[in-house]
């Protein structure tokens with residue numbers, strides 16, 4: 621399984637800043653082919669980034685993919701402010717991040733809506749990354765694994781057979797943007813649980829599904845996290861905004 625190191629820029633970077641980033645970042649990862657790299661800029665920068673990546677790919681083999689940070693499940697219609705899968709298809713978007721904790725908590729997205737988006741992404745050939753994670757209160761109540769199981773069962777309801785086209789990101793809400801990373805052991809405990817759950821749900825058809833860790837990943841903690849047996853990559857927020865830091869996370873993940 622090729623690991624995936626993904627950058628979620630959230631609401632950061634204009635088109636000009638995106639192109640400037642790619643100018644610095646792409647040459648540094650040109651020869652890295654044994655890990656998949658994905659960048660999810662804001663919607664407004666996807667088109668420019670897509671053109672820039674196409675140009676890079678014409679110059680040789682390249683392992684950088686583009687992702688969207690969200691998507692609506694309908695193809696078109698009166699859904700003010702939303703972006704559809706066919707709009708993403710037009711830009712050759714490979715991945716879409718769904719159910720991110722900021723979508724769940726700030727924008728009140730529920731598992732049922734996330735499940736419809738998962739269906740739609742798969743139907744349109746866009747590989748979804750389903751994000752799950754517990755709050756600090758849930759961890760303190762000792763219900764972390766119940767919360768994760770519930771989010772995964774509801775998010776994947778009806779699409780268990782499509783497991784080979786899905787990745788999952790475990791992002792403890794208390795570790796996102798706080799500087800508090802889960803320890804490698806804390807992360808591994810949940811990743812091991814997710815692996816056995818999706819293995820059971822897909823009847824053993826989960827060997828193409830990467831389980832990413834997200835939450836204050838930085839160059840300093842990437843090596844110890846990736847050493848864990850069931851951590852198959854990262855979803856990186858703040859540290860991915862700096863091309864050099866993101867490059868170091870990739871390099872440090874490759875050492876193991």
Ligand SMILES: O=C[C@H](O)COP(=O)(O)O
Nearest residue numbers: 628796797835836857858
């Ligand atoms: O999608 C990324 C996660 O929310 C992690 O963000 P962070 O690396 O800034 O903690």
